[in-house]
Amino acid sequence: MKSGTVAVIGKANAGKSTLINVLVGEKVAIVSPKPQTTRDRILGILTRDDHQIVFVDTPGIYRQRNALTARMMKTTETTAKDVDAILFVHDGHAGLSEDDLALILRYEALGLPLLIAYTKIDIMPKEKIPGDIKALFDAGVTADVYPVSARKGVNLKKLEQAIAELLPEGGPLYPEDIISDRSEKFMIAELMREKILLKYEKEIPHGVAVVVNKFERHENGAYEIDLDIVCEKKNHKAILIGKQGRALKETASFARADMEKFLGAKVFLTVYVKVREDWRDKATLMKEFGYGEED
Numbered sequence: 001m002k003s004g005t006v007a008v009i010g011k012a013n014a015g016k017s018t019l020i021n022v023l024v025g026e027k028v029a030i031v032s033p034k035p036q037t038t039r040d041r042i043l044g045i046l047t048r049d050d051h052q053i054v055f056v057d058t059p060g061i062y063r064q065r066n067a068l069t070a071r072m073m074k075t076t077e078t079t080a081k082d083v084d085a086i087l088f089v090h091d092g093h094a095g096l097s098e099d100d101l102a103l104i105l106r107y108e109a110l111g112l113p114l115l116i117a118y119t120k121i122d123i124m125p126k127e128k129i130p131g132d133i134k135a136l137f138d139a140g141v142t143a144d145v146y147p148v149s150a151r152k153g154v155n156l157k158k159l160e161q162a163i164a165e166l167l168p169e170g171g172p173l174y175p176e177d178i179i180s181d182r183s184e185k186f187m188i189a190e191l192m193r194e195k196i197l198l199k200y201e202k203e204i205p206h207g208v209a210v211v212v213n214k215f216e217r218h219e220n221g222a223y224e225i226d227l228d229i230v231c232e233k234k235n236h237k238a239i240l241i242g243k244q245g246r247a248l249k250e251t252a253s254f255a256r257a258d259m260e261k262f263l264g265a266k267v268f269l270t271v272y273v274k275v276r277e278d279w280r281d282k283a284t285l286m287k288e289f290g291y292g293e294e295d
Contacts, residue, residue: 003052004084004167012060015119028180030194043181051164085113093120113166122149207232209289222266
C-alpha cells in the first residue's frame with residue numbers, strides 16, 4: 001500500500017479546496033471566490049484499497065498585509081517542507097505569468113516529488129492548454145502537468161493515481177473512516193465564515209473571525225449552537241447586521257442550512273456580531289480566535 005502526505009499549494013483562488021473536496025468526496029474545506037478563504041492547514045484524507053493520500057490544504061499564496069496573512073503564509077511554507085509530495089494547483093483559466101513560473105520553480109527546487117494540477121479547464125479555451133504546458137517546460141519545470149476540472153470531474157482519476165505513485169510504501173496514516181483532522185465545531189465556524197465570504201463584499205469578510213461559544217447536542221439529536229462573528233470596525237458591524245437585521249438573518253439562515261446538512265440534524269443557531277478593532281494584527285486576539293502560532 002502507498003500512503004503519505006501531500007501539500008496542496010497554489011495562489012489564492014486557484015481551486016485548491018474545491019479540488020480536495022471533490023477528490024475526498026466530502027466537504028472538508030470551505031470554498032468561495034475570494035482570497036484568504038482557507039486560513040489554516042486542513043487535512044482531507046482519501047483512502048482506497050491500495051493507497052491513502054492525506055491532502056494538506058494550505059492558505060493560498062497571497063501578499064502579506066497584516067499579522068494574520070503573515071501567519072497564513074508561514075503555514076504554507078512550513079507545510080511544503082514537511083510532506084512526502086507537493087501538488088501545485090495552478091488556475092489555467094487565469095493564464096500563466098512569469099510570477100507563476102517562478103513560484104512553481106521555487107517549490108520544485110525543494111526537491112520533493114511534485115505534480116501540477118492545471119485547473120478550471122472547463123471554463124477556458126482548450127487550445128490554450130498545450131501552449132501553457134510548453135511554457136512550463138521551456139521555463140525549466142520538470143513536473144508532470146495534469147489538466148483537470150474539479151467541477152466536471154475531468155482527469156481526476158489520473159491525477160489521483162499519479163499522486164499515489166509518488167508516495168512511499170506503508171500502512172495507512174489514519175483509519176479508513178476518517179476524512180479530516182478537523183472537529184465538527186471547527187467546521188461549523190468555517191461554514192459560517194464561508195457564507196460571510198459569499199454574502200459580503202470588499203474588505204469586510206477578510207476582517208471577520210467566527211468563534212463558536214456553545215456547541216451542544218440535545219437528547220433529541222438537535223444541536224444548539226451559539227457563535228460570535230467578530231469584525232474589526234463598528235461600521236462593518238452595521239453592514240454585517242444590515243437594515244433591521246435582515247442581512248445577518250439571511251446569512252445565518254444559509255449557514256444553518258449547511259450546518260444541518262453537515263451534522264445530519266436540526267440546528268438551533270444564535271449569532272452575535274462583536275467588534276474587536278484590528279484583531280488581525282494583535283497576537284493575543286488571533287490566538288483567542290483560533291489563529292495562534294503553530295507548534
